[in-house]
Amino acid sequence: MAHLVRIGTRRSRLAMTQSGMMQRAIGRALGVADADLAEAVPLVEIVTTGDRIQDRRLMEIGGKALFTKEIEEALIAGRVDVAVHSMKDVPAEPPPGLCIAAVPEREDPRDAFVSEAFASFSDLPVGARLGTASLRRQAQALALRPDLKIEMLRGNVDTRLRKLAEGEFDAILLAAAGLNRLGFEAVIRERLSLDDFLPAPGQGALALQTRDEDAGADWVAALNHPLTAMAVSAERGAMTALEGSCRTAIGAHALVADGRLRLTTEMLASDGSARWRRAGEIAVGGDADAAARALGCRLGAEVHEAAGDQRVLP
The missing domain is CATH 3.40.190.10 (Periplasmic binding protein-like II)
Structure with a gap:
């Protein structure tokens, strides 16, 4: 059987476990028998810079993009067809030609x-x-x-x-x-409570990244969980406004319930001496992902303004 979808993944045990979950889900969406999974939907292991360098904080060596860079390069080059990332590792802006095509249902974000x-x-x-x-x-x-x-x-x-x-x-x-x-x-x-330890934007969610032209594939749509995708859009909107990276201490969590999305986001001084937080909500409807992202951008901008120059790392 020819390869139908090649999955790019980091080599860590957790990454392989998560990619294996997605391998089985993609296989089901494509109607592939379990016995044929390894050949039809193979896992392509890629060692990232973030995995190779373990003795320093990510902010000292280039940020969390070091967990995605080599896999994204393989996608762009056509060596793999989809990348499975932990959403919290995915930078705010994808490289040209790539997109987050699906967000499966989230695990515990705490x-x-x-x-x-x-x-x-x-x-x-x-x-x-x-x-x-x-x-x-x-x-x-x-x-x-x-x-x-x-x-x-x-x-x-x-x-x-x-x-x-x-x-x-x-x-x-x-x-x-x-x-x-x-x-x-x-x-x-x-x-830990979501109030005391507001999670990283996207924590608990996975991101399926593809080339732009593959984002509309049927198997992609089958793996997307709309409520999780909407919540993550809000959180990543806040992350974008807060210039979220490994150099800033930020949290964001959105919950969709009873037809409304509620987002809380915050920035902290790295020594915990100051904390700036905002929360807001919107009704779910229409272009929900865009509205969720707009809410995140607005609340993130409010936090950013409140923190001012104090947000800079000591």
Whole structure:
């Protein structure tokens, strides 16, 4: 059987798990038998710069685009037909010729508190070592507990859990969605509140990226979850207005319920000493994605203006 759709993916265990989920979903949409999946909808593993460099924060080496750059180059060159990304890793503006064609239904968007010794974030003792590579999680943790010692933690999920088990940290923060998809729910001691730890824009969602000319394919439409796509559009609108990157501590989360979309977005000083937040809602209808993005852009601009020069990293 000839290749029908080639999937570009990072090589990490989580990326392969997520891409395997999408491989099976694409196969079902195309009517491919499970026995033929590996040949008809193959996974093409691509090592990204973000995966190769593990000893520094992403903001020091070029930002989160380093997790998507090589895969996007393979898409543009025609070596793969679709890329599966974690939405929170996708930069605000795609390269020319590429688009986010589908957004599958979202997993849990919350952050997870993981610890060998402590049952919850509030149980951490004074001066506890908290591991994270996320500037957002650092700022949110310090806003609640300025006494904590934040230590840099990068690597795949297995590596981070191993470092915790070896005693390098008292606790670490991870995305609940990744732990759920890997079957690691049991390590979660607490799912942190969306109010205290407003997630990264798009957290818990996947992005299926294609070339512009392939965005209308039937299998693409079959994988899109309209409510998730709408919520993510709002969050990414806020991210665009806030110049969201690994150099800024920002959060955004949208929820669609009872015919309305409600978005909350914020920016924080990296040391947690200041926090600027706005929320708003719109009725769902018409060109919902465009309206959701416009709401995100508006609220993000309001936060940006409120923060002013104080938002600059120390």
